[in-house]
Amino acid sequence: MAHPAGSAPRAQVVIIGCGFGGLEATKALCDAPVDITLVDRTNHHLFQPLLYQVATAGLSAPAIAAPVRHLFRKQANVTSLLAEVASIDPVQRVVHTTDDGTLPYDHLIVAAGATHSYFGRDEWARFAPGLKTLDDAFEIRRRVLLAFESAEKERDPQRRADWLTFVVIGGGPTGVEMAGTLAEIARQTLPGEFRRIDPAQARILLLEGSPRVLQAMPEDLSEKAARQLRKLGVEVRTGSRVTSIDAHGLDVTPAEGAPYRLASRCVIWAAGVAASPLGRRLAEATGAQVDRAGRVTVEPDLSLPGHPEISVVGDLAAARSHVPGKEPAPVPGVSPAAKQMGRAAATNIVRRLRGEPTEPFRYRDYGNLATIGRNAGVVDLTTPFGRVKFSGYPAWLFWLFAHVYFLIGFRNRIVVLFDWASAYWSRQRYARVVTDIEPAPTDG
Ligand SMILES: Cc1cc2nc3c(=O)[nH]c(=O)nc-3n(C[C@H](O)[C@H](O)[C@H](O)COP(=O)(O)OP(=O)(O)OC[C@H]3O[C@@H](n4cnc5c(N)ncnc54)[C@H](O)[C@@H]3O)c2cc1C
The missing domain is CATH 3.50.50.60 (FAD/NAD(P)-binding domain)
Known part of the structure; x- marks a missing residue:
C-alpha cells in the first residue's frame, strides 16, 4: 500500500x-x-435476525442485505475484497x-x-435445509411455496396431507419465528387462492429436544411463547428428539411414549449451530x-x-x-x-x-426478544432499573421497532417498514416468486 x-x-x-x-x-x-x-x-452484509422473513416470503433479499462495497464507500482506509x-x-x-x-x-x-450443524448427520441437510444465508432462505421459501402447489395437484389424500405437513426442528428464536410465520401463511395469506385444497388445513409442527422452547428466555416467557404458538395453530412438541430424516418425513423419539414417524415433504432445520x-x-x-x-x-x-x-x-x-x-x-x-x-x-x-495495554472484553447484555407471528412476541430486557419482561402485542411492537432500528441503511428501514405495514393490513406476503419448480429432493 x-x-x-x-x-x-x-x-x-x-x-x-x-x-x-x-x-x-x-x-x-x-x-x-x-x-x-x-x-x-459474499458481497453483502446480511441482517440474519430477519432472514426468516425472506424464507417466508415477507421481505425481499435487498431489504435485509447491504452491499459491503457500498457500506464502506466513504471510509477511505478500507479496501473490500470478495x-x-x-x-x-x-x-x-x-x-x-x-x-x-x-x-x-x-x-x-x-x-x-x-x-x-446436523450433529454429525450431514446427510440430513438435503431433506431439512437450515437458515443461515440468503441462498438458504431462498431454498426454504421455494420448498414451502411449492409444497402448497404440489398439494393442489395431488389427488391422493394421504400424499396431499404429507405435502401439507410442515415440520420445523429446533425451538430457539429462529424455529419459533419460522413456525409462527408458516402458520400465518397457511391460515391467513393463502386461503382463497387455491381451489382443490384448503391451505388452512396445513399442519405446522415445531419439534424441540429439550423440555421447553426459547431456552435462553425465563421459563414463564417460554410458556407464553408456546401458548401463543398453539393459538396460531402450531403443534408444539417439546422433549422430542429427531432420529432420522429422509425425503418423505422423519422419525421422532419423544421423552415419553413410543418413537413415531411423521410424514412430511417440507422439513426445516433450526436446531444446531x-x-x-x-x-x-x-x-x-x-x-x-x-x-x-x-x-x-x-x-x-x-x-x-x-x-x-x-x-x-x-x-x-x-x-x-x-x-x-x-x-x-x-x-x-x-x-x-x-x-x-x-x-x-x-x-x-x-x-x-499506541503501546498501551489491551483491555479485557466486557459484554453488555440488553436481553432477548422473539416474535411469534403477527401481533405476538416475548421480550426479556436487562435495563439499569432491573429486568423487564412482557409478551403479546406490546412485545411484538417492541420487536418490530427494535429490528427496524438495527437494520443497516436508511433505505432498508423504510422498505421494511413499508412492506410490514402493507402486509399487516392486507395479510399478504408479496415476495412469493420462485423460478426453480422442482418441489423437494428424493431419496436417490
Ligand atoms: C436465522 C438467524 C436468526 C438470528 N436471529 C437473531 C436475533 O434475533 N437476535 C440476535 O441477536 N442474533 C440472532 N442471530 C445470531 C446472529 O445473527 C449472530 O450472532 C451474528 O450474525 C454473529 O455475527 P458474526 O459477525 O460473528 O458472524 P456473521 O454475521 O455470521 O458473519 C460472518 C461473515 O463471515 C463471512 N465468512 C464466513 N466464512 C468465510 C470465509 N472462509 N471467507 C470469507 N468470508 C467468510 C460470511 O460470509 C459472513 O458475512 C440469528 C442468526 C440466524 C442464522
Whole structure:
C-alpha cells in the first residue's frame, strides 16, 4: 500500500467476514492510522435476525442485505475484497484465499461466524435445509411455496396431507419465528387462492429436544411463547428428539411414549449451530483450543494465546465477559455480542499501536426478544432499573421497532417498514416468486 515519502508505513489490518463482528470492527477503525482489507465470501452484509422473513416470503433479499462495497464507500482506509479465506499462516502473517490470493497483515481480526450443524448427520441437510444465508432462505421459501402447489395437484389424500405437513426442528428464536410465520401463511395469506385444497388445513409442527422452547428466555416467557404458538395453530412438541430424516418425513423419539414417524415433504432445520470451519484451521495453525462447537477459545482481550496480533470475534469466538469483581461469564452467540466484540478488538488494535495495554472484553447484555407471528412476541430486557419482561402485542411492537432500528441503511428501514405495514393490513406476503419448480429432493 502506498504511503507518503518519509512517513512510516501504516499498519495493515485484515478483517475476515463482514457480518456483525467484522462490520463493527471495520467501522471502529475509521479514524485509526491503519489500512484495512475487509474480505468476505459474499458481497453483502446480511441482517440474519430477519432472514426468516425472506424464507417466508415477507421481505425481499435487498431489504435485509447491504452491499459491503457500498457500506464502506466513504471510509477511505478500507479496501473490500470478495473472496473466500482458505487458511491463515500465523508465522508469515498472511491470509490465503481460495482464488490463490495472499493478504499480508500486521493485525488480523477473524469474524467468520457460524454455520448450521446436523450433529454429525450431514446427510440430513438435503431433506431439512437450515437458515443461515440468503441462498438458504431462498431454498426454504421455494420448498414451502411449492409444497402448497404440489398439494393442489395431488389427488391422493394421504400424499396431499404429507405435502401439507410442515415440520420445523429446533425451538430457539429462529424455529419459533419460522413456525409462527408458516402458520400465518397457511391460515391467513393463502386461503382463497387455491381451489382443490384448503391451505388452512396445513399442519405446522415445531419439534424441540429439550423440555421447553426459547431456552435462553425465563421459563414463564417460554410458556407464553408456546401458548401463543398453539393459538396460531402450531403443534408444539417439546422433549422430542429427531432420529432420522429422509425425503418423505422423519422419525421422532419423544421423552415419553413410543418413537413415531411423521410424514412430511417440507422439513426445516433450526436446531444446531457450529462455528465456521475456519476456526479449526486457525486453531491448528496457532495452537489455540476449540470448544465442542468449534469456537476458538480466546484470551480476555479476544486475542489468541501467543498471538496478540490475531483476534477472534463474534460467533466464532468462545469468549468470556470480564466484569470486575465477578467470575468471567460465557458470551452468547447473538448479534449484540458480535458487534461489541468487533468494536473491542478494533479498540485493542489502536491501543497496541499506541503501546498501551489491551483491555479485557466486557459484554453488555440488553436481553432477548422473539416474535411469534403477527401481533405476538416475548421480550426479556436487562435495563439499569432491573429486568423487564412482557409478551403479546406490546412485545411484538417492541420487536418490530427494535429490528427496524438495527437494520443497516436508511433505505432498508423504510422498505421494511413499508412492506410490514402493507402486509399487516392486507395479510399478504408479496415476495412469493420462485423460478426453480422442482418441489423437494428424493431419496436417490
Ligand atoms: C436465522 C438467524 C436468526 C438470528 N436471529 C437473531 C436475533 O434475533 N437476535 C440476535 O441477536 N442474533 C440472532 N442471530 C445470531 C446472529 O445473527 C449472530 O450472532 C451474528 O450474525 C454473529 O455475527 P458474526 O459477525 O460473528 O458472524 P456473521 O454475521 O455470521 O458473519 C460472518 C461473515 O463471515 C463471512 N465468512 C464466513 N466464512 C468465510 C470465509 N472462509 N471467507 C470469507 N468470508 C467468510 C460470511 O460470509 C459472513 O458475512 C440469528 C442468526 C440466524 C442464522
